[in-house]
Amino acid sequence: MCALPIPGGAHLLAPEVLVLHAQSFDLAAANLPIRRLSAADLAACVELAADRGWPPERNKLRLLFAVGEAYGVDDPAGGLAAMVVLTRYGRQLAAVGTMVVASRFGRRGLGRRLTSYLLEQAGPAVVYLGANSRSYARPLFQSMGFHSIDTVTRHAGRFAPQLFGFAERVLVAEDGRGALAGFAAAWRNEDDLLIGPLVAADLAVAKTLITAVAAEENASVRVDIRGGHLELANWAAARGLLPCGSATLMVHGGDLPGERDKLFAPVSGATG
Numbered sequence: 680m681c682a683l684p685i686p687g688g689a690h691l692l693a694p695e696v697l698v699l700h701a702q703s704f705d706l707a708a709a710n711l712p713i714r715r716l717s718a719a720d721l722a723a724c725v726e727l728a729a730d731r732g733w734p735p736e737r738n739k740l741r742l743l744f745a746v747g748e749a750y751g752v753d754d755p756a757g758g759l760a761a762m763v764v765l766t767r768y769g770r771q772l773a774a775v776g777t778m779v780v781a782s783r784f785g786r787r788g789l790g791r792r793l794t795s796y797l798l799e800q801a802g803p804a805v806v807y808l809g810a811n812s813r814s815y816a817r818p819l820f821q822s823m824g825f826h827s828i829d830t831v832t833r834h835a836g837r838f839a840p841q842l843f844g845f846a847e848r849v850l851v852a853e854d855g856r857g858a859l860a861g862f863a864a865a866w867r868n869e870d871d872l873l874i875g876p877l878v879a880a881d882l883a884v885a886k887t888l889i890t891a892v893a894a895e896e897n898a899s900v901r902v903d904i905r906g907g908h909l910e911l912a913n914w915a916a917a918r919g920l921l922p923c924g925s926a927t928l929m930v931h932g933g934d935l936p937g938e939r940d941k942l943f944a945p946v947s948g949a950t951g
Contacts, residue, residue: 711760711789713796716749720759724749727759730781739868743777743949750796752789754781761789765797766950772936773801775808776949778816790819798823798931805933809926809948817927825929830906831948834920835871838893838900850892852884863888864946871901877944885911885943902944911943 716724721744725735743749747766754760761780767773775797780789798806809831810817854860861879865872874892879885885908893900900920904912905928916922926948 711752711755713750713752713793716744716751716762718744720749720751723759724751724762724777724779727762727779727781730783731779733779734869736869738866739947739949740777742866747776747950748800749777750793752793754784760784761793763793763797764949765800767801767804770802771804773797773804773806774950775806776947778808790816791823794819794823801932803932805930805935807928807930807935809928809945811924811926811948817929820929820931823931825931827927828930828935829928831903831926831928831945832906832912832922833901833903833924833926834912834915835899835901835923836919836921837898838889838896839919850888852879852888854880860884861888861941863892865892868901868947871899872896873947874900874902875944875946876942877902878941879943880941882908882910886914889915903948904944905942907940908943 718741721737721740724740725737728735743764743766747764749762749764751762752760759781761778761784763778764776765773766776775794778790778793806825807828808820808825810820850863850865851859852861861877861884863874863877863879865874867873872893874889877885877888879888889902902915902920903926904915912922
């Protein structure tokens with residue numbers, strides 16, 4: 680401890696020892712190794728999500744482990760200190776998802792380390808991600824070269840079809856000539872039926888696909904609609920799928936490929 684002079688001749692003790700202790704702890708956190716996670720780490724990932732107030736989403740995590748590369752940092756005291764997933768789409772495109780740092784390791788550089796590590800793993804590929812609107816990580820991503828290009832808004836609720844809604848569950852749409860006009864997939868994520876990806880030639884096809892998938896569902900339905908499709912978002916909200924969260928789509932290293940206007944909803948924010 681050292682004494683700092685203050686007006687009136689008194690002295691204030693400065694806790695130098697505590698400051699040095701905190702700095703050494705940060706250095707220790709920065710030196711924790713990054714390793715590839717496996718399905719055996721699923722329980723630890725669920726526990727880490729709960730630490731940050733995230734839902735468990737076990738099915739989504741199983742999907743990520745199956746199609747992506749999950750990396751994590753072990754907490755010496757047990758469990759995971761942090762995790763993130765890289766999903767590759769060929770050699771030119773990759774997505775970053777499920778970046779979680781335990782609250783006890785917050786703001787100690789683990790998020791930056793994991794992001795840098797994934798960018799190295801991705802190589803020359805264009806990398807993109809969805810930064811949750813409540814996430815503290817968006818300034819971090821911006822400082823590392825990501826820039827915002829769009830938004831994605833989550834819509835969820837009990838779907839209410841129109842009077843002449845479709846009764847048949849349809850996942851592929853064809854035009855009048857028998858050519859593919861769009862497709863949608865639906866999968867379980869905890870209590871929701873999540874619709875995604877949703878790819879359609881136009882707005883009418885997108886509406887048809889959502890209605891066909893959701894019309895027979897008695898539980899909650901969720902679809903994450905891209906920001907450029909406001910008309911579809913308003914249509915979904917009018918049928919009970921209300922906005923309940925959003926994320927900023929960010930990209931690093933170039934432009935996203937393909938006809939992005941035909942992607943009305945991704946698989947999930949974590950997989951792009």
